Amino acid sequence: MSSASVSRRDVPDATVARLTVYLRTLRTLHAAGTLVVSSEELAEAAGVRPTGLRKDLSLLGSYGVRGVGYDVPRLADEISRVLGTQRELPVVIVGMGNLGRALAQYRGFDSRGFAVRWLVDSDPALTGTRLGALTVTDYAGLPDVTDEPVIGVVATPADGAQGAVDSLVARGVRSILNFAPQHVEAPEGVEVRQVDIATELQILAFHEHRSRAADEVVS
Amino acid sequence: MSSASVSRRDVPDATVARLTVYLRTLRTLHAAGTLVVSSEELAEAAGVRPTGLRKDLSLLGSYGVRGVGYDVPRLADEISRVLGTQRELPVVIVGMGNLGRALAQYRGFDSRGFAVRWLVDSDPALTGTRLGALTVTDYAGLPDVTDEPVIGVVATPADGAQGAVDSLVARGVRSILNFAPQHVEAPEGVEVRQVDIATELQILAFHEHRSRAADEVVS
DNA sequence: TAGATTGTTAATCGATTAACAATC
DNA sequence: TAGATTGTTAATCGATTAACAATC
Numbered sequence: 001m002s003s004a005s006v007s008r009r010d011v012p013d014a015t016v017a018r019l020t021v022y023l024r025t026l027r028t029l030h031a032a033g034t035l036v037v038s039s040e041e042l043a044e045a046a047g048v049r050p051t052g053l054r055k056d057l058s059l060l061g062s063y064g065v066r067g068v069g070y071d072v073p074r075l076a077d078e079i080s081r082v083l084g085t086q087r088e089l090p091v092v093i094v095g096m097g098n099l100g101r102a103l104a105q106y107r108g109f110d111s112r113g114f115a116v117r118w119l120v121d122s123d124p125a126l127t128g129t130r131l132g133a134l135t136v137t138d139y140a141g142l143p144d145v146t147d148e149p150v151i152g153v154v155a156t157p158a159d160g161a162q163g164a165v166d167s168l169v170a171r172g173v174r175s176i177l178n179f180a181p182q183h184v185e186a187p188e189g190v191e192v193r194q195v196d197i198a199t200e201l202q203i204l205a206f207h208e209h210r211s212r213a214a215d216e217v218v219s
Numbered sequence: 220m221s222s223a224s225v226s227r228r229d230v231p232d233a234t235v236a237r238l239t240v241y242l243r244t245l246r247t248l249h250a251a252g253t254l255v256v257s258s259e260e261l262a263e264a265a266g267v268r269p270t271g272l273r274k275d276l277s278l279l280g281s282y283g284v285r286g287v288g289y290d291v292p293r294l295a296d297e298i299s300r301v302l303g304t305q306r307e308l309p310v311v312i313v314g315m316g317n318l319g320r321a322l323a324q325y326r327g328f329d330s331r332g333f334a335v336r337w338l339v340d341s342d343p344a345l346t347g348t349r350l351g352a353l354t355v356t357d358y359a360g361l362p363d364v365t366d367e368p369v370i371g372v373v374a375t376p377a378d379g380a381q382g383a384v385d386s387l388v389a390r391g392v393r394s395i396l397n398f399a400p401q402h403v404e405a406p407e408g409v410e411v412r413q414v415d416i417a418t419e420l421q422i423l424a425f426h427e428h429r430s431r432a433a434d435e436v437v438s
Numbered sequence: 439t440a441g442a443t444t445g446t447t448a449a450t451c452g453a454t455t456a457a458c459a460a461t462c
Numbered sequence: 463t464a465g466a467t468t469g470t471t472a473a474t475c476g477a478t479t480a481a482c483a484a485t486c
Contacts, residue, residue, distance in 0.1 A: 013422070014453065020421040024400055028377075038467065047402035050467095051455060058469050066468040067462040083421055084428025091420070102321030103416070108400055112417035113424065149427045151420055158247075174430065175423035177416075181243055181327055183266035191426040193419055197322070197396075198331035200412055201310070201370055202239040202302055203232070204394040205332065207410040208368045209303025211393065233477065257443065269443095270479060277445050285444040286486040 011082070015056045019079050021046050022053070024112070026076040038069040085113035089149055092118040092173065094164040095156035096126050096136055099179055103155060104131050114151065118142050122160070139167045146172030158182035165192065230301070234275045238298050240265050241272070243331070245295040257288035304332035308368055311337040311392065313383040314375035315345050315355055318398055322374060323350050333370065337361050341379070358386045365391030377401035384411065 011019070025046045029037055039057075043050040057063060057070070063078055064070045080086050091114050093100050104116055119136045121127060127138050152168040154161055154176060161180035168176055169190055176192045178184055181199070186192045230238070244265045248256055258276075262269040276282060276289070282297055283289045299305050310333050312319050323335055338355045340346060346357045371387040373380055373395060380399035387395055388409055395411045397403055400418070405411050 011425075012453075016422050016425050017418065020415075020418040021402070023421075024415075024418075025402070040467085045402065049455075051457095052453090054468065055454080055470085062469070064468050065462060066460070067466045069467070083425045085421055085424050089420075089424050089427070098321040098324045098326075102317040105317045106416070107317075108417050109420070112400075112421060114417065114420050149424075149431055151423050151427070153420075175427045177419050177423060181331075183240070183244070183264065189430065191423060191430075193423060195414060195416070195419055196239075196243075197325070197414070198327050198333065199236065199239040199243075200396050200414055201308075201328070201333050201372075202242075202304055202331060203235050204370050204396060204410060204412060205304050205308050205368075206230075206235050206302045208308070208370070208394045211408065211410075212368055231477075259443085268479075270481095271477090273444065274446085274478080281445070283444050284486060285484070286442045288443070 011059050015059060016083070018046070018048060018052075018056055019083060021048075022056070023076060023079045023083065023085075026072055026079070027111075030072050030076060035072050036069045037072055039064070042070065080113075088113055088115050089151055090115055090117040090145075091151045091153060092116075092120060092142055092168070093153045093155060094120045094139075094168065095154060095160065095180075096121040096123075096129075096131070097155060097157070100153075100155035101131060103153060104134065117150075122163075139171075142168075142171050144171050148172075150175075152176040154178045154180055154184075156180050230278050234278060235302070237265070237267060237271075237275055238302060240267075241275070242295060242298045242302065242304075245291055245298070246330075249291050249295060254291050255288045256291055258283070261289065299332075307332055307334050308370055309334055309336040309364075310370045310372060311335075311339060311361055311387070312372045312374060313339045313387065314373060314379065314399075315340040315342075315348075315350070316374060316376070319372075319374035320350060322372060323353070336369075341382075358390075361387075361390050363391050367391075369394075371395040373397045373399055373403075375399050 022042065025042060039050040039054045043053040060078060060082055063075050093104050093116060096119060104119055109116060118141065119131055119134050120139055120142055121136050122138060126136050129136050150173050152173040154164045156164050158180050161178060161182040162184050165176055165184045165186055169186060174190050178192055178194050181196045184192060241261065244261060258269040258273045262272040279297060279301055282294050312323055312335060315338060323338055328335060337360065338350060338353050339358055339361055340355050341357060345355050348355050369392050371392040373383045375383050377400050380397060380401040381403050384395055384403045384405055388405060393409050395409065397411055397413050400415050403411060
């Protein structure tokens with residue numbers, strides 16, 4: 001085992017999340033012609049503290065030059081390598097409602113290393129319909145991908161989420177992003193991330209509620 | 220100031236995020252006829268540990284009965300009160316691309332306390348078009364909401380995100396959910412949450428990468 | 439009273455921040 | 463050499479987990 005894969009194993013989740021932001025920011029800087037950036041400048045653009053940024057990057061190894069900063073394209077390549085986004089990853093989307101259709105057509109995936117390859121819906125009224133270059137299929141339309149890295153995206157209603165996850169897992173998908181407002185179970189070795197848009201709004205509602213209550217006390 | 224608003228002030232962000240999940244889970248349980256639930260059962264359904272759940276709930280006060288559990292509708296009401304989602308909150312969506320349109324039509328908001336009230340896009344080709352019951356306007360179509368609690372949702376491309384935030388803030392919006400893959404700045408007192416879908420996929424890609432690398436070492 | 443389950447305290451764990459030595 | 467900036471160590475902070483006393 002190389003030392004690179006050892007270090008990869010030790011990167012905390014919070015750091016991984018920020019690495020994706022650094023990568024995106026570095027790509028933007030590079031496109032604007034910036035070749036070298038200091039931790040202070042990069043942190044500013046990414047919305048983090050310079051000291052946290054340096055700590056994160058130090059987990060990957062030593063890619064900066066003291067007194068100078070970081071080589072933008074080199075650091076971007078290194079982060080991309082650690083994240084494993086150098087090869088394009090295929091994505092299967094399950095659930096062709098409003099959100100599923102929007103994700104299927106979302107422009108932002110290509111540049112970040114993803115290609116939507118399959119669209120699945122259990123509703124017979126939808127299977128066979130086309131969306132862009134793809135045709136919606138039922139679950140049988142997704143081949144066994146046990147030996148391939150594939151990301152599953154669940155955009156079904158809450159009551160279809162567990163079934164969607166089970167079907168994806170049965171076909172060998174091991175990484176799933178769940179947009180349904182429903183906690184789902186998956187076997188060991190399968191990674192599930194949950195994004196609940198209404199939850200995000202509720203967290204904001206809480207802050208809104210609290211800050212307006214504070215205003216009333218002051219006034 | 221009441222003791223309730225003091226305790227509300229002390230709820231950590233991580234707890235607020237979980238409270239929204241408990242609330243959603245309690246509503247589902249209630250709809251299924253469950254009137255009392257133990258921390259163990261509720262934690263199981265919500266995907267957390269019972270001990271963490273009790274810790275979270277204890278921050279709100281004492282709403283359980285020892286030896287029995289929690290009263291489902293009462294606890295739901297209490298969490299809803301703390302989160303401030305008892306009154307319906309209006310939402311303005313900026314950016315009528317695929318994602319913005321999907322959010323505008325998303326069914327899941329009503330039941331969680333939100334109502335999409337304004338749709339905004341800076342493209343003159345889109346202003347005036349209708350989407351469901353609403354008409355897309357330019358920024359001028361959003362009135363001053365300084366004295367109202369309103370949530371702003373940014374679904375523009377990356378290069379329009381900061382401008383969208385600035386415009387929302389100028390009209391008095393203090394809580395913003397940003398879906399654009401771009402860090403944005405906002406003045407003190409304005410809360411911005413970031414959801415980057417491609418970032419979520421990249422975090423999964425990292426785990427995928429790592430687990431497949433581990434497989435190779437084993438085999 | 440006995441059994442069950444909450445609410446809370448203390449211990450652990452992990453992440454962030456601050457400070458600064460290393461070094462370009 | 464002097465100035466700048468990284469990489470790392472130590473300190474702080476906050477969140478999670480475990481244990482158990484309180485009590486229905």
